[in-house]
Amino acid sequence: MPDAALAHSLEPRIAPAEGSAGADTGSVLPVSAAGLVFTVNGKRLVDIDRLTLQAGGPTIVMGPNGAGKSLLLRLLHGLIAASEGTVLFNAQQMSARVRRRQAMVFQRPVVLRRSVQANIDYALAAAHGYRGFSRRERLRELLEMGGLADMARQRARTLSGGEQQRLALVRAVAASPDLLFLDEPTSSLDPASTHRIEALIHRFAEEGTKIVMVTHDLGQARRLAAEVVFMHRGKVTEQTPANVFFDAPSSPAARDFIAGRLLV
Numbered sequence: 649m650p651d652a653a654l655a656h657s658l659e660p661r662i663a664p665a666e667g668s669a670g671a672d673t674g675s676v677l678p679v680s681a682a683g684l685v686f687t688v689n690g691k692r693l694v695d696i697d698r699l700t701l702q703a704g705g706p707t708i709v710m711g712p713n714g715a716g717k718s719l720l721l722r723l724l725h726g727l728i729a730a731s732e733g734t735v736l737f738n739a740q741q742m743s744a745r746v747r748r749r750q751a752m753v754f755q756r757p758v759v760l761r762r763s764v765q766a767n768i769d770y771a772l773a774a775a776h777g778y779r780g781f782s783r784r785e786r787l788r789e790l791l792e793m794g795g796l797a798d799m800a801r802q803r804a805r806t807l808s809g810g811e812q813q814r815l816a817l818v819r820a821v822a823a824s825p826d827l828l829f830l831d832e833p834t835s836s837l838d839p840a841s842t843h844r845i846e847a848l849i850h851r852f853a854e855e856g857t858k859i860v861m862v863t864h865d866l867g868q869a870r871r872l873a874a875e876v877v878f879m880h881r882g883k884v885t886e887q888t889p890a891n892v893f894f895d896a897p898s899s900p901a902a903r904d905f906i907a908g909r910l911l912v
């Protein structure tokens with residue numbers, strides 16, 4: 649991701665917002681999209697009648713290349729504007745508070761040009777409720793969580809890809825967001841790094857963060873998913889509990905995808 653896009657994607661998520669800590673209450677879930685369309689040059693790249701993401705276990709978004717999965721995450725996260733339709737967060741429009749309660753991690757880790765601990769502290773400084781001792785304690789906790797304590801003072805951009813992705817993840821959850829979007833966060837990582845990232849995702853989910861994640865890895869989807877949203881040609885063709893999806897997908901496209909037969 650180019651630096652300008654990187655700054656755009658990172659800064660608004662963790663920028664300080666107006667208001668007091670007392671105003672920062674109430675979940676942003678469920679997320680409800682209605683009539684959501686994203687068009688480029690007259691082509692409807694995303695075209696979703698209705699989609700609701702409830703609090704609970706991870707939602708895994710699957711589908712072939714070009715199905716519109718990344719665009720969907722970017723639309724829901726507010727990184728790109730819809731051509732038509734609405735996205736509501738617990739019946740509220742996107743706002744500074746809604747932005748603060750959600751985060752996104754990309755396929756290629758986004759880290760700032762500063763130390764590992766300064767990357768995390770940047771997010772904590774922007775978050776309400778972390779001052780003085782609690783901020784230092786949370787920083788220590790996040791470094792431990794990410795297996796990064798020994799690298800706290802190292803420049804973030806000198807970390808390995810897997811380490812950078814762990815940093816991106818713990819920074820994203822620094823302020824305990826309600827909602828975390830993950831766009832293929834392990835696609836370029838080795839099995840050990842993937843395992844560590846999955847363990848972190850499990851932990852965040854158990855702590856109450858709603859995970860909405862794109863992956864192409866069927867094994868990973870089986871390990872993490874509570875439900876699956878399947879996309880094909882810009883549309884959501886099914887949204888089902890994970891066991892139902894893997895045992896008996898209802899759409900022909902999903903059946904072909906699981907069998908490795910669906911290309912576009």
Ligand SMILES: Nc1ncnc2c1ncn2[C@@H]1O[C@H](COP(=O)(O)OP(=O)(O)OP(=O)(O)O)[C@@H](O)[C@H]1O
Pocket residue numbers: 688693711712713714715716717718719720
């Ligand atoms: N800004 C854009 N302008 C034109 N086409 C775009 C734009 N952004 C995305 N697309 C197209 O929209 C389609 C969906 O893109 P998207 O990145 O959401 O797919 P995806 O399901 O995440 O695919 P993959 O699994 O390959 O990452 C693709 O065909 C892509 O080329």
